[in-house]
Amino acid sequence: MAEMTGFLGSETLAFIDLETTGGNAIHDRITEIGIRFWRDGEKVGEWQTLLNPEQRISPFIEQLTGINNAMVADAPRFSEIADALLEQLDGAIFVAHNARFDYGFIKAEFRRLGRLFTAKVLCTVKLSRRLYPEHRRHNMDALIARHQLPAVERHRAMGDVSAMLAFFEHVIAEKGGSAVEEAARKLLKHASVPPNLSPDILSTLPECAGVYRFYGENDVLLYVGKSTNILQRVASHFSGDHGSHKAMKISQSLQRVEWTETAGELGALLLELKQIKTLAPLYNRRSRPAKKLVSIQLAENASGYLQAQLVRELEPHRLGDYFGLFRNKSEAERALKGIAAKNDLCNQMLGLEPVREGPCFQRTLGRCKGACEGREDVVRYNLRMQIAFHNLRLKTWPWAGPVALIEHNSVRQKIDILVIYNWVHVATLHDESELAELSLRGQSVAFDLDSYKLVVKALTGPEKHRWRVIELPTPSAPDILMPHSFT
Template identity: 70%
Template sequence: MTFKQSVLSEHTFAFIDIETTGGNAQRDRITEIGIRFWRNGVVVGQWQTLLNPETRISGFIERLTGISNAMVSEAPRFSGLADELEQQLEGCIFVAHNARFDYGFIKSEFRRLGRSFSARVLCTVRLSRALYPEARRHNMDALIARHDLPAVERHRAMGDVTAMLAFFQHTLADRGESAVAGAVNRLLQRPSTPSNIPPDMLTALPASPGVYRFYGDNDALLYVGKSTNIRQRVASHFSGDHQSSRGIRVSESLRRVEYTETAGELGALLLELKQIKTLSPLYNRRSRAAKSLVSLSLQQNAEGYLTVDLVREILPERLGDYFGLFRSQRDALNALRGIAGKNDLCGKLLGLEPAGPGPCFQRSLGRCKGACEGAEDITRYNLRMQIAFHSLRLKTWPWPGPVALIEDNPETERSEWLIIWNWIHIDTLNDHQHTEADLEQYQPRSGAVTFDLDSYKLLVKALLGKDRNRHRIIELPAISQPAVLMP
């Protein structure tokens, strides 16, 4: 095939795939690299090597890739091949399936050596979505089946490169050079970014759910955010006019971006809350951890009338005994004043006025029916109290033990199991490190967990709200509950 003057004839495309010890580019390492170079319709070369990752390969990864610790024990380290790899890729368009994974790992390996690496990046997952928008799945196995591509050795670098290049060549025959070149051009266009960060920063971000973190000078954490599309959300910080002076300050101070992928939106929301509360980023104001939580409990006094106590030691296993969660005593008292005004309840019995003989102030205004003087029937008053506080009653945990709330993402083929107990997010497991069968032996990590107001609200909505059927839930066997800290 002879190509017209276009991006397809002007550049060498390096179809690259890597195998790694895990899914985290900051922590895990590369075990194999395979590259096939393609230009103007012809394969013009290839490059392949195993790498010693300088860490142990887990049994799970060995079974997945077929690359064992013995196979890489005598292989070169990345540091010994960095110069050669950089020369091989110089001037090429970096092509990979789910490219941010491969590109992110290559950049991280160079970064460990104190070096930077940059390239124009083309993702064949995004190319497939652009050319075949009607298709639901775009992972490599789906492409092989849908387009009847040749069988390859999956999860080995050169096998996956072969499949990727076969897909690319299939698109040329199926959609035509003009359509493919147009899609490639659009995908290679880079959105604008602040001048103080690398121009390819957005390219390396995933278009999937998760949490992103902005860092400034001296690695100060500026901001933590979440999105169902990290790349799109981060790009939105830099497009158009900023709506606030804070946005301008964040953009001017930004030096680098980190992210953590999740399988779904709930996992991203919970992780965002946790990181805001524990890491205290400079420009996050909402969702900061409360200094203390206050709730309300109803108790009968000596005469049998229900009174209100402020509660600061909240037991998660007894949430059904409490009414409302407030970030301060002032918020709790303001809520009580509102309840008293709407329901003609006694200020003394609510703890809004000092105890003592005589009627409450509300009684003198005609806003109390006389419980403070024994003038209102006890049963009637207590019923009115229960009705007034009903909507504030906290939700009792509806399962005998912990549960795993499962989020699946068919686009990224990622699954996560959010371990929840007594409305506390205890842990998150993912299918890169575990199987669903592991849940039967699950035990929480050592250390205490914190009962959090915002997480409680999120989890009540997810597990009991109108969208509760969106998630699959598995009841877990009894475990040793970790110590619970209250703010």
């Protein structure tokens, strides 16, 4: 190969491949490392080792890689070769095929040792995409077949390194050193962008509040997120080192990014929740809707004692009569048990035991003052119940009808008018003139725990005075359909 100039002639490239026990850098471990060093058109060394992963290799991985548990039983642990590996990679550019995978595993191994590893990273998947944009597939098998590269022992570290370096040298011969150098330089500047995205994606993202959406193959929605700065938040996804298995899966699958700008953070939060619950992205779990929320209501029994009852049919105009919102019955019962233990309340009165003659279980332990046997003063017991449940009381809607919250971004000249009724986000408008034409007739919106918390905090919290609130006409019964079962 002809003598290289510029970047390719002065830098040492470390072509590296790992074999691992699985695809999760948090839980899985490295079983083999292979490195071949290249500078100025020549191979200048190599380094290879098996590693004891300190965990069992599954039969599937054994069959895939040919590395079995017996082969690594006496191999060194990563901690034993960490210093030697650092010495080998010192000053070199870390080159790998789907580099975020290999780089993420190396960083994770050093992190377990309480050490930091960083390097300049060049991904040959991205290099192939940049130099051969007319092709759809850029995995190693596709490259070997497309460029007629020599056959290697696939899924062994040095075999895959040989294929990767053969591709790199083939590209230099076919495209020329200058073209490869230019592409590599650009990729090193955009090393944090996943391989299936355009390297210029970050330059297109806005620096404002809004919601972003990640799509995978076949336009599958992978993830919905929000931020007060879409560019910074999306860039932070790309610059991570696969701190979780979910992050790694998203990065490997990501094909396209979309976004919607909002005027401020509340609009972004509410839009994010709405899209998570209606579009059901693959990797959003926390904010998916409960099938039916459960709350607690206090009502006097025949003896005048307040009893707790679980309720699933809530009336939106009576929210102040309910205590707590729980995603299921079990969650509500756990809350009741905590209240009973902390306040010496009666299990029977809290619905944790069937009402019967004789003391409740708390009473036998000396943790109930006798309401179950009629021994505690009714007024005193009811007062203790009200105090115990006070912090769980839901907020009554303080207006007669819907209100419009105005969120304005003067820099980008954007306005969001968030229409809220009974703590439910009903609609978002973008011009105050639209309020006059707003009709809530036929609207069907479900009460949602997450948006309830957001709106309550916005309208009753420390920053409530920053909102300009416009009261809207009170709708008549048919004008808005507020469900009695909350989700």
